[in-house]
Amino acid sequence: MSDVAEHASLAPEILARGVRIKLALDTGEREAARRLRRAVFCAEQKVFQEDDGDATDAIAMPIVAVLERDEGWPEIIGTVRIHESSPGVWHGSRLAVARQARRVGSVGSGLIRLAVCTAHAHGCHTFLAQVQSQNAPLFHRLHWHTLAEIEVHGLPHHLMQADLSFYPPISDGDVGFVVGREERTP
Ligand SMILES: CC(C)(COP(=O)(O)OP(=O)(O)OC[C@H]1O[C@@H](n2cnc3c(N)ncnc32)[C@H](O)[C@@H]1OP(=O)(O)O)[C@@H](O)C(=O)NCCC(=O)NCCS
Numbered sequence: 158m159s160d161v162a163e164h165a166s167l168a169p170e171i172l173a174r175g176v177r178i179k180l181a182l183d184t185g186e187r188e189a190a191r192r193l194r195r196a197v198f199c200a201e202q203k204v205f206q207e208d209d210g211d212a213t214d215a216i217a218m219p220i221v222a223v224l225e226r227d228e229g230w231p232e233i234i235g236t237v238r239i240h241e242s243s244p245g246v247w248h249g250s251r252l253a254v255a256r257q258a259r260r261v262g263s264v265g266s267g268l269i270r271l272a273v274c275t276a277h278a279h280g281c282h283t284f285l286a287q288v289q290s291q292n293a294p295l296f297h298r299l300h301w302h303t304l305a306e307i308e309v310h311g312l313p314h315h316l317m318q319a320d321l322s323f324y325p326p327i328s329d330g331d332v333g334f335v336v337g338r339e340e341r342t343p
Pocket residue numbers: 197251252253254255258259260261262263264265266267287288289291292293294295
């Protein structure tokens with residue numbers, strides 16, 4: 158892929174086709190999600206050096222945002238993971254959307270929705286995340302509240318909790334749902 162293509166916005170394709178938010182069930186989706194995480198958290202944000210993987214990956218459920226292409230393989234343009242730490246207490250982490258897909262089609266919001274709704278379907282009563290402070294306004298708009306301001310990996314974060322009444326259980330995350338498609342009137 159050329160530099161120009163890497164930096165070109167994916168907005169036209171996202172608005173034309175939509176993006177499917179779903180559980181990452183196959184190996185290809187999971188590997189692509191890990192590559193995207195490395196691009197965002199290592200290369201872009203430099204929070205980690207070469208790999209952001211940790212022990213949570215062994216128990217977490219990965220979720221992906223999939224953009225179908227005219228030619229070639231579908232592209233993974235977003236990801237998040239969820240895991241349960243004690244009965245009913247779930248966490249979301251490693252939320253990342255490809256730079257070319259941000260602030261178009263609500264891909265990040267869609268990932269947050271499937272993350273919390275899937276946990277809710279698994280009996281979650283408390284859903285928490287450590288959110289980088291610059292993203293706290295986005296989460297506030299999505300019905301999360303701040304429990305504490307903390308430092309994680311040397312960066313300011315908000316420990317936040319989702320209001321589950323806005324996140325009804327979703328149990329068919331293998332199919333998921335589509336965000337971003339622009340409805341056209343004939
Ligand atoms: C944070 C992130 C996942 C958001 O993804 P996204 O797909 O751009 O989010 P959305 O498009 O769903 O955002 C929804 C709305 O919030 C707005 N928004 C997005 N990021 C915002 C921010 N940091 N502050 C305030 N508003 C924000 C968008 O403009 C959009 O508004 P709109 O609905 O009026 O158009 C993405 O910016 C990202 O991957 N950042 C780098 C990695 C990162 O910070 N991960 C999160 C760690 S906590």
